[in-house]
Amino acid sequence: MSPAQGAAQQIDDVYVKLFTRGKPGKVEIGAPDSDPVARIIETINASILRYVGATLRDAELAQLLQPDRVLVRTIPPAGIEALTIWIAPRHVVALNRGLALFVYRLARAFAAHVIDRTPADPPAPPESRTAGIIATLLDWMASPVRAPLVDDWPTGSREIRTAENFATAAERFVLAHEVGHILHKHLIADSAKVDLSQASLPELDRRPVDQEIEADVSGTFISIESMQHEGIDPRAAVTGIYFFFRALQLGELVGAIEVDEAHRPAQERLAICDHVIGERYGSHAPVFRQWAHSTDELLERLAREALAERDRRRTVATARIEEVLSTTTWSTGPRDIVRDTALLKEMQSLMSHSPSAVIEALAASLLDADTYKQLLEGARSAEALEQDDRWRRHQIAHFITRYAPEPVKQALGVHFPIIGGQE
Structure with a gap:
């Protein structure tokens, strides 16, 4: 092969990779400065460690749970x-950022129906509108993105504060659960013994079910009592535990969160946590549960309507x-810009309301580089290529995908640069 032929081949290979589907982006553990979720989580973690440090009598554990030896990071959805990983000499707790965002936006959606309104406040939005927002959140979680790519919608300052309180109380339980694993010296992945670049996240988070139950029990006590230690009403802590498990249950129902032998369904885990609340706090337990029960009923009602609305939208979007x-x-040949623009706007609107149906259809239509190259080489003419159903569907899917939000492109393995809004 001559140098000219080699250069031409290299250009062809780049072209094919540009217009085809590659591998999705790799999951990395990190806490970028721009990640507000990580900043909030670090604040909650510091509060938990202050409480644990004040109550521990085991010197070895006290050293392990010093603030500089339990670091918090977020992982992509x-x-x-x-999960918790031992990276000597520290434990690193990594939280699913997609789930954390879902918990916050779910709280933001239903907070408008939780606050006690005064005559000066505007009326709460119809529950049907809130259920519609939750349906969109759930469908983003059901998609390969596994994160709610939804901008924060306008709402009042009291609703925002309430949502933040719900979300931070829920995340406190998650962190307390992970601290529970450390306290009980449970099986935790050791970076010195595991190739983190090769192991999957579920593999790193695998341990006996009895250890998960122990961590849930300890997490319940730590969550409630660390909030009391900070002067916060224990009813808020119990509400956070209930809220987290209801959010987790919704994630499980749409396939965003995996259930396995160790990680039992959220409903089972909530029942265990609720039982130990009754045993540990006795006559105080009914009072601790007051807020949790009222908000739990509201969230269950909204969730039922949201799931039904999500199914209805998926049916419509799948067909379209x-x-x-x-x-x-x-x-x-030359593109019809007006037609393509109209098509793109319609698909972007469809994706904003029912992302899972659209993204799944795009994923099924996109071709990898080898298949795409075979189609190009096997076509007798440009006209024959245009009549090839696989090529045509791929071209349409790739066009839609390359104008999708960046996390969608990453999930689908499409890496097509858009410069100044132009291809």
């Missing part, structure tokens, strides 16, 4: 809640995206 992929023509 995944099928787990959180299939119609687009089946009937839209695509040319190797």
Whole structure:
């Protein structure tokens, strides 16, 4: 092969990779300065460690649980809640950022129905509107992105404060659960013995079910009593525990969070935590549960309506995206900018309301580099290529994907640069 031929081949290979589907982005553990979730989590972690440090009598554990030896990081959306890894000489607690964002936005959605309104406050939005917002959140979690790519919608300052309180109380339980693993000296992945670049997150988070139950029990006590230690009403802590498990249950129902032999369904775990609240706090337990029970009923009602609305939207979106992929023509020649723009706007609107149906259809239509190259090489002519259903569906799917939000492109393995809004 001559140098000119080699250069031409290299250009062709770059072209093919640009217009095809590659591997999704790799999951990394980190806490970028721009990640507000990580900052909030670090604050909660510091509060928990202050409480644990004040109550521990075991000198070895007290050293392990010093603030500089339990670090908090976030991981991109995944099928787990959180995990703890030993990276000597520290434990690193990594939380699922997609789930944390879902918990906050779920709280933001239903907070408008929780606050006690005064005559000066505007009325709460209809529950149907809130259920519609939750339906969108759930469908983003059901998609391969596993994170709610939804901008914060306008709401009042009291609702925002209430949502933040719910979310931080819920995340406190998650962190307290992970601290419980450390306290009980449970099986924790050791970075010196595991290749972190190769192991999957579920593999790193695998341990006997009795250890998960112990961590839930300890996490319940630590969550409640660390908030009391900070002068916060224990009813808020119990509400956070209930809220977290209801959010987790919704994540499980749409496939965003995995249930396995160790990590039992959220409903079972909540029942265990509720039982130990009754045993540990006795006559105080009914009072501790007051807020939790009232908000739990509201969230269950909204969730039922949201799940039904999500199913309805998916049915409509699935039919429409299939119609687009089946009937839209695509040319190797000049593009019809007006038609393409209209198509793109419709698909972006459809994705904003029912992302899972759209993203799944795009994923099924996108071709990898080898298959795409075979189609190009096997086509007798440009006209024949335009008639090839696989090529045509791929071109449409790739066009839609490269204008999708960056996390969608990453999840689908499409890395097509858009410069100044132009291809």
